[in-house]
Amino acid sequence: MPELPEVETIIRRLRKGMHAPALIGLTILDVTTDWPRHFIDPDYQTARTRLRGQTIRMLSRHGKYLLFHLEKWTMLLHLRMSGDLAMVPSGQPPERFDHTRFHLSNKHDLVFQDARKFGTVELLSDPTSRLKKLGPDALDPDLDDLAFRERIGRHKRMIKPLLMDQSFLAGLGNIYTDESLFLTGIHPRTRSDFLGEEQSGNLLRAIKSTLEEGIKRNGASIDWVYRGGDFQNHFHVYQRTGEPCTSCGTPIERIVVGQRGTHYCPSCQPEVTA
DNA sequence: CACGAGACCTGTTCGC
DNA sequence: TGCGAACAGGTCTCGT
Numbered sequence: 001m002p003e004l005p006e007v008e009t010i011i012r013r014l015r016k017g018m019h020a021p022a023l024i025g026l027t028i029l030d031v032t033t034d035w036p037r038h039f040i041d042p043d044y045q046t047a048r049t050r051l052r053g054q055t056i057r058m059l060s061r062h063g064k065y066l067l068f069h070l071e072k073w074t075m076l077l078h079l080r081m082s083g084d085l086a087m088v089p090s091g092q093p094p095e096r097f098d099h100t101r102f103h104l105s106n107k108h109d110l111v112f113q114d115a116r117k118f119g120t121v122e123l124l125s126d127p128t129s130r131l132k133k134l135g136p137d138a139l140d141p142d143l144d145d146l147a148f149r150e151r152i153g154r155h156k157r158m159i160k161p162l163l164m165d166q167s168f169l170a171g172l173g174n175i176y177t178d179e180s181l182f183l184t185g186i187h188p189r190t191r192s193d194f195l196g197e198e199q200s201g202n203l204l205r206a207i208k209s210t211l212e213e214g215i216k217r218n219g220a221s222i223d224w225v226y227r228g229g230d231f232q233n234h235f236h237v238y239q240r241t242g243e244p245c246t247s248c249g250t251p252i253e254r255i256v257v258g259q260r261g262t263h264y265c266p267s268c269q270p271e272v273t274a
Numbered sequence: 275c276a277c278g279a280g281a282c283c284t285g286t287t288c289g290c
Numbered sequence: 291t292g293c294g295a296a297c298a299g300g301t302c303t304c305g306t
Contacts, residue, residue, distance in 0.1 A: 003299060037282095064300080080300045082284080097284095116283050118300065157276055166301080173299055222299065223286070238299095259278070261297075 002079040004138055004171030005214030006226060007064050010085050015059050020087035020108065027055045027105040028070075035099040038112065040120045047123050051075070051102070062137050063170025067127060074127040080118035082225050086111045115225060138171035138207055145201040152192050152200055159195065160188035161258035163207070172207065175220055175238045178263045180206045182237045187269045188257045194272055237263040 002010070014023040028051045036044035050073060058069040066085075068075040079085075082097075090109045100112040100121070112119060124130055135151070136143045151169070155162055162168055163177045172180070181188050183206040186199065195203070214220060219229030222239070232239075236246050240263060241254040250267040 006299075078300085080282095081298070082300095115285060116298085116300095118282065118284095120301095155275085161277085164300090175299060220299075225285090226299080259280095260300095 002064055002083060002219075002226070003173035003176050003214075004061075004064060004211050005176070005217075005231065006219035006229065007061055007066060007079065008215050009219040009229065010079075011059050011061050011066060014085065014087065014110075017087075021106050023056055023059065023087065023104075023110065025055065025057075026108075027053065028102050029053075029105055030103040031100070032103065033100040035114070035117055037117070038100045038114070038119055038121050039123075041122050047121065050123055062131050063134050063166055064173070065131075065134075065170075073123050073125060076120075076122040076124060076127060076130065077112070078120045079114070080116070080120065082116040083112065083114040083119035084226060086113060134166050134170040135168045136170065138169050139211055143204070145204055148204045149197060149200050152195060156191060156193045158188070158257060159186060159190045159192045159203075160260075160262060162192050164258070164260070169207075171211065174260050174262075175235070176207070176210050176214060178238045179210045179236055182264060182269060183210065185268050185270075187271045188255075188262045188264055190272050237265060239263065 013019065016022060031048045031051050033044060039047045054070040054072060056068055056070060060067045060069065064078060066077040068077065087108050087110055090103060090107050095113065097113040097115040098111050099114050099117065102110040104110060160177055160181065163172050163180070164174070178188070180203065184199065184203045186203060213234070214231045217229060217231040217234065219226065220231035221227050221229040222232055237252050240252045242251050244250065245252060245265040245268060248265065248267050250265055252263055253266050255262050
């Protein structure tokens, strides 16, 4: 489920305690799991030992990563395809996809739900070097037209896979990439070095406004995995194969680009070959 | 460097 | 109804 807006929505809920107590200031008493491979570094037992007694000082986000700033460590959590986080009263019967639980000092558990078990947890004393592998967060105010243009200029590859490459730009996934390209009238297979200055500026603005709209609508809920968001009702192209383009009425097409299902309007986003 | 294939793992939906 | 194929919001590694 999670791209930048969904992760941001989860963070805000945890931070402010929208439907449960707020997370900040609570202490992790213990960690239990039925899927120890959630913990990629260090392993589960080591992480458990290090996490016990740690108080959660702050929550932040970079791209799709959630950062739990503890007293001694930073816990990096990635939800991948099907992860979600929920704060539930301890003792409540587990739900179907619950796997890892952080038992907190307020008689609640932070539950890492993850149907496909792709999610990851890492513990670092300093996340700086780890985050350097990622590009700038897509909503970073310092990322302006000039900086974006300069980054694009370093590559010659198809624009859609480039936008989804987290070392290029952190936060976009399949949904928000398709939507952003539609808004800019760019065919997803367009080579990045074919984009003009104006087009790349428009693209950056489309990316930011799409992500912001996603956040405003609490993310997108699709299928059975994620609940609570509303943005799926405002898609222009994503998962709208065969339905009329909201702008020109042409049926939306689905192709495969970079091994990902890709939705676009063949009329509004013409293929550029020259 | 750019790109495709395959892997990771499990669930739902589609087509016959 | 049943069963296999296709597909799913992500990322990594390997080979060309």
